[in-house]
Amino acid sequence: MKVTELKRNLKELPKERLIKDIVDLFKKSEFVEDYYISKYGDDNSLSVLIKHKDFGRQDYQLQKRRLLNLRKFAVIKH
Numbered sequence: 001m002k003v004t005e006l007k008r009n010l011k012e013l014p015k016e017r018l019i020k021d022i023v024d025l026f027k028k029s030e031f032v033e034d035y036y037i038s039k040y041g042d043d044n045s046l047s048v049l050i051k052h053k054d055f056g057r058q059d060y061q062l063q064k065r066r067l068l069n070l071r072k073f074a075v076i077k078h
Helices: 003-011 015-028 030-039 044-051 055-073
Strands: none
Touching: 015 030
């Protein structure tokens, strides 16, 4: 599903249904919960930042490892 199709479908839903869906996502997904806490929370916003402060660094290290492993098998033409 593309974003435009999602938007079209969401526009057809009543506001109460959208609120219910967002609350369900909030309860089921830690990432959604962190997003809404960081967007609308007060003091908890800082806790979300502290919780994810090393996420970018870990992601970078993972990508670097994948690239190095890929280079082992890649045929590079100069």
